[in-house]
Amino acid sequence: MTDESIMEAVKNGDLQQASVLFDRYQKPIFNFLARMTLDRNVAEDLTQNVFFRLIRYRTSFREGNLFRSWVYQVARNVFVDHCHKEKQMRKPDYVDVEKVRDYILDRDDEEQSEREKVLYLSLQRLSIEQRELLTLTRFQGMPYHEVAELLGTSVANIKVKVHRAIRQLRDHYFELEKI
């Protein structure tokens, strides 16, 4: 069954079907939110909120819409609400070392671990919009045309912005590596 037909069933009252969508989307949505918040614990809570909203606002899903775009839109709204609540719309000026440790789990490859840590810090220096673009296109593997639809803009505009974000990420990465 497609995501859309399952969501239609949920909308029409077969709520148990939502567990299928949970199994399909929990991991990608959690990863999206983990990279947006850069905090695993917060991402856990926000992911639950996304699925609670999916049930609560099930009637707002429109026939003909892509479920994936819709659920990511819900996730974006949950994230924005979280930012408003925490007043974190502006980047924090400091980096919480404990948070880095929580986010970057130990791995056997020490060199890769070190790179991930620098990448984490570099991502944190980007604007929320840039981090979202890189998360969707690079980590989530979403094609440009789908991101453009989700954000309500053109493919060309998305490509320009993604390239700009990568250029800035590179600058931050190698600045931090010198430290």
Add this chain to the structure above:
Amino acid sequence: MDKEKLENALIDYIDGLLSETEQAMVEHELATNPEARKIHEQLEVVLGTMEAYREFEPDKNARSEFQEFLDAEMTNVRRIRPAQRLVYRIAAAVALVITGAGIGYWISWQQEQKSQLMALKSEIRQTRQLVMDKLENDQSAGQRILGVQAAYAIESADQEIIDALIRVMNADPNANVRLSAIDALKHFHQEPGVRKALIRALSEETDPVVQIALIRLMIEMKEKEAIEPMRQITTDVNTLPAVRDEAYAGIFRLS
């Protein structure tokens, strides 16, 4: 090639998005330009690290927490549905009685008017007076509903009638009369003050059926100023779950 263009080309080169000609140009640049080689190496490190970044595994308990929420929602839906059906039946019965009474009233009223051959101006004046009299009838909710129905039929209501309808919507002790007043005010929502009065009523109304009617009307009117009173409804501990759900849906649609 300027630096920005070079970086863009190198990103597309790493992603394998270039045509053969463009690829050859980039490779020539890499062979002859040390700066290009340095940027390329750095981009490969950054993009490669992103590529190798692990996917996080979500908490295993989240699945059972979601199932608990789902079970609670399913129980809630089962509990609300019969209640909703009852509300709809009552509403349909009330609507039928009101419509019947309204039609009967109008037929007799028109016959009476014809027989008296009154001038059009005086007819309007009398109608208006009739509406006002009925709206202010403290003894009978049925008469007040008839008054609201009559006001509904007036194409361009004057301020006095609108004020009377707002008064009924805010203060009438009978929920059915208040519902009828809301329905009539919907037709005058372009008049100054009506939208604001409806929004204010949303903040003050406590009857669930009337609250739901107001929320649905706000959604229909696309009234963004109603978001705040809806938020208050969602946080009010005394609000019924069905009303809270309507308010959540309202906030979502209007945001």
